[in-house]
Amino acid sequence: MKTESLWRSHDRPQFPRTPLPRELDVAIVGGGITGITAAYLLKRAGKRVAVFERDRIGSGDTGNTTAHLTVQTDTRVTELAKQFGESAARLAWRAGATAIDLIESNVAERGIACGFQRVPGFLCAPFFQHEPASERDALRDDATLAARLGFPARFVESGPVTGRAALALADQALFDPLEYIGALALAVDGDGCYVREQCEVGAVNDDPLAVIVDGETIACYDLVIATHVPIVGNRSISGATMFQTKIYPYSSYVLGARLPDDSVAPGLYWDTTNPYYYLRVHDRSDGRYAIFGGEDHKTGQETDTESRFVRLTDCLQQLLPSASIERRWTGQVIETSDGLPFIGRVADHQYISTGYAGNGMTFGTLGGLMVHDAVLGRPNPWRELLDPDRKPHSISALTTIFTENIDYPLHFIADRLRINDKAGIENVPRGQGRVIVVGDKRAAVHRTDDGEVLKVSAVCTHMGCIVRWNDAERTWDCPCHGSRFKPDGSVIGGPAESPLEPIE
Numbered sequence: 001m002k003t004e005s006l007w008r009s010h011d012r013p014q015f016p017r018t019p020l021p022r023e024l025d026v027a028i029v030g031g032g033i034t035g036i037t038a039a040y041l042l043k044r045a046g047k048r049v050a051v052f053e054r055d056r057i058g059s060g061d062t063g064n065t066t067a068h069l070t071v072q073t074d075t076r077v078t079e080l081a082k083q084f085g086e087s088a089a090r091l092a093w094r095a096g097a098t099a100i101d102l103i104e105s106n107v108a109e110r111g112i113a114c115g116f117q118r119v120p121g122f123l124c125a126p127f128f129q130h131e132p133a134s135e136r137d138a139l140r141d142d143a144t145l146a147a148r149l150g151f152p153a154r155f156v157e158s159g160p161v162t163g164r165a166a167l168a169l170a171d172q173a174l175f176d177p178l179e180y181i182g183a184l185a186l187a188v189d190g191d192g193c194y195v196r197e198q199c200e201v202g203a204v205n206d207d208p209l210a211v212i213v214d215g216e217t218i219a220c221y222d223l224v225i226a227t228h229v230p231i232v233g234n235r236s237i238s239g240a241t242m243f244q245t246k247i248y249p250y251s252s253y254v255l256g257a258r259l260p261d262d263s264v265a266p267g268l269y270w271d272t273t274n275p276y277y278y279l280r281v282h283d284r285s286d287g288r289y290a291i292f293g294g295e296d297h298k299t300g301q302e303t304d305t306e307s308r309f310v311r312l313t314d315c316l317q318q319l320l321p322s323a324s325i326e327r328r329w330t331g332q333v334i335e336t337s338d339g340l341p342f343i344g345r346v347a348d349h350q351y352i353s354t355g356y357a358g359n360g361m362t363f364g365t366l367g368g369l370m371v372h373d374a375v376l377g378r379p380n381p382w383r384e385l386l387d388p389d390r391k392p393h394s395i396s397a398l399t400t401i402f403t404e405n406i407d408y409p410l411h412f413i414a415d416r417l418r419i420n421d422k423a424g425i426e427n428v429p430r431g432q433g434r435v436i437v438v439g440d441k442r443a444a445v446h447r448t449d450d451g452e453v454l455k456v457s458a459v460c461t462h463m464g465c466i467v468r469w470n471d472a473e474r475t476w477d478c479p480c481h482g483s484r485f486k487p488d489g490s491v492i493g494g495p496a497e498s499p500l501e502p503i504e
Contacts, residue, residue, distance in 0.1 A: 002327035005064050006256050006291065007178040012056060013186050015195045020218055024048050026375060027211045027220035029201050032062035033361060034353045035226030036181040037368025039188045039195075040106070045376055050194035052201050052213055057185050058178045060228050060493060064331035065360050066254060066280050066291045068268045069103065069173035070121050071096035074276075074357040075339030077146050078138070083338065088385055090149040092340060095382060097151070099365035100173050103180065110187060114179035115282065121172035121268040122156075125164035127277050127319055135272060136165040143167045161269055161279065161319065172268050174282050177361060209349055222349045222375050226367070229334060229482070229494040230352040246342070247355050248335045249482025249493075250275075253308045253472075254293040255316055257323035261288050264320065277315065278358070290323055292316045299332060300479035305472035330473055332482065332493060333357050342388040343367045345374060352388060425453060433469035433476065433487065442466060443503050444476050446487040455503045456489035462496040476500065 002009075026042055028035045031053030039049045053059070071093040073080065080089035107116045125131040125139065139155060146153035152170035159166025189195040202212040210219045229247065252275075259281065266288075269279040275296035282289055294315070295308040302308065309328055316323055336342060336355035341363045343353040351374055353367030366382065373380040384390075425445050428434050433446040435458045442458040444467055458466050458476075465480035475492060476485040484492040489500030 001325070002256075003329060004327065005254070005329045005331075006289070006327065007058075007063055007065075007067070007176055010179070012058065012178060013182050015057075015185070015189050015197055017196070018194065020050065020194060020196065020213065020216060021048070021192075022217075023219040024050050025220065026050075026222045026224060027052065027218060028224040028226055029211070030060075030224075030226035030228070031057040031181075031185070031195065031197065032060050032226065032228070033058075033177060033181055033364035034367040034371075035224065036184050036188065037102075037365050038224055038226060038371040039193070039368075040184040041368060041372040042375060043188050043191075043193050045372065047375065048192050049188065050196060050218070051185070051188065052199050052211070053195075053197050054200060054491075056197050057195065058181050061331050061333075061360060062177055062181060062364070064254075064329055065177055066278060066293055066331070067174055067177045067361055068121075068278065068280055068358070069096075069100045069175065069361055070169065070268055070359070071100075071151055071172070071362075072121060072123055072167075072169060072270070073339065073359055074335075076123075076138075076272075077142050077149070080339070081145060084340075084385070086145075086149065089145075091381060091385055093146070093149065093151055095366045096359065096362040098369070099362035100171075102365055102369060103175065103361075104173070106184065107175070107180065110183055112180055112183040114176040114183070115284075116173060116175040116180075117266070117282065118171050118173050119267045119282075121169040122159050122161075122270070123167040123169075124159050124162060124269060124271045125166065126273045127162055127271040128315060129273065131164050139165050139167050139272070160267070161264055174266075174268065174280060175361075222351070224371050224375075225346075225350070225352045226371075227494060228332065228354065230346075230354050246337045249299040250296045250333050250335055251299045251302070251305075251477075252293055252331050252333055253295045253305075253312050254291060254329050254331060255309075255312055255325050256327040256329075257290045257292065257316065257320070257325040259288040259290050259320065259324075260322050263288060263322055264290070276358075279319070290316075290320060292319070292323075293331075296333070298479070299482035299484065300468055300470075300477035303468065305330075305470050309472060332484070333360065341367070341386055342390075343370050343386040344383060344388050346388050351375075425455070428453070431474070432471065433474070435466060435468070438503060441503060444469070444485075444489070444500060446474070448487070454487050454489075456485075456500040457503055459500070460496055461498040461500060462494070467500070 025047040026049045028051045039051045042049045143153045143155035156168050185195045264281045277294035280291040334355050341355040356363035428447045444458040446454045460478040467476040470477045483496035
């Protein structure tokens with residue numbers, strides 16, 4: 001069984017480590033779809049741009065996405081209209097349509113071989129549960145409103161896959177995200193612009209604005225934080241901490257499987273359970289392929305992550321018995337308090353883009369476009385709706401903020417009261433990890449398959465919670481705010497910016 005996403009099965013471009021300039025027009029931290037899209041658009045506008053990526057381009061959740069391109073948001077259109085009004089609901093869905101059109105335009109302009117294809121999408125009644133009449137009525141209401149707002153939506157009594165009621169959407173799309181951003185990154189690098197991989201942005205300075213990259217100070221007029229979870233940048237710690245209360249990381253589990261050519265037609269499929277299951281079917285040169293996911297939970301709060309894959313496998317076999325599973329992986333999505341992302345200015349000449357939920361490729365593309373417009377001083381129709389400083393629009397948003405943030409004090413206190421394993425490092429099995437008391441410290445101990453012991457502090461460097469072992473991914477995950485670390489303590493994803501401290 002392969003344990004990486006389908007997109008990582010091919011080579012990515014390499015970028016020369018040419019000397020960096022002392023100053024730039026725009027510095028972009030993060031080499032996923034948001035950062036690369038922003039860099040590509042800004043370079044075309046004549047800006048001197050550099051993208052700084054801690055690992056490889058697309059190594060974060062852009063490389064783990066299931067790459068659905070759709071106007072359909074995780075928050076249903078009727079709920080958006082109820083919370084924000086119909087004009088805002090139309091604008092939220094128009095974001096997806098605009099992003100798909102921009103991706104299609106870039107693919108055509110540069111001749112990118114990323115398998116971009118327009119396909120139908122279906123929001124379906126629950127795949128694995130009884131279909132209540134109320135759900136059928138709700139889907140009909142969604143379709144009616146979406147059509148009235150100008151989208152190619154209709155209600156169908158018997159949709160594909162399960163034959164249950166569905167909202168059908170025309171002109172959605174799919175593509176290979178790493179092939180796409182790799183081609184854009186190659187277009188960015190050169191002619192006074194830079195794509196720098198495997199580098200560390202150690203700090204952000206004020207007055208003048210600058211980033212510290214591998215110890216070098218590089219001045220910039222504008223700074224874009226395009227990481228999955230925003231780093232602090234030049235905002236105050238208190239301001240960044242308050243912002244953290246509005247975003248919530250969830251882990252999602254994914255299977256890749258081959259299908260017979262006469263099985264489900266290429267397209268995008270979701271169901272209406274919460275959390276929902278999602279299916280993408282596309283044709284490759286070697287046959288039809290399915291990507292199926294779900295079983296989401298808040299990052300770091302599931303101790304038996306392997307069981308999620310077991311349940312997901314059972315579900316796929318029930319849904320598509322002919323599927324031949326060949327790979328599995330996980331991704332992380334960032335939910336927000338009101339169901340819409342945060343994109344825009346957070347300080348003078350500093351911008352962030354995060355909180356895409358299950359719409360990472362479309363909202364990420366929109367984030368790149370909005371950053372481009374903001375840097376150039378152009379108006380943008382989404383600026384107010386997606387403003388990172390916006391206030392909650394409804395009681396449900398306030399309730400979400402409260403319920404999601406109760407995790408931090410509960411885990412911070414409870415994990416310190418819990419009696420940790422005192423059996424000793426020698427009892428940690430190969431391939432496993434445990435939090436063990438070593439002297440007066442809690443140590444996150446992993447024993448590799450070869451027997452080597454890796455020992456680091458179990459205290460997350462973000463806000464001090466105790467990390468937990470993720471047996472499916474072999475990572476240390478924080479249950480409070482979703483930071484993830486490799487077994488050696490190095491950071492995979494924030495909000496933590498520093499590695500777990502080594503223990504001798």
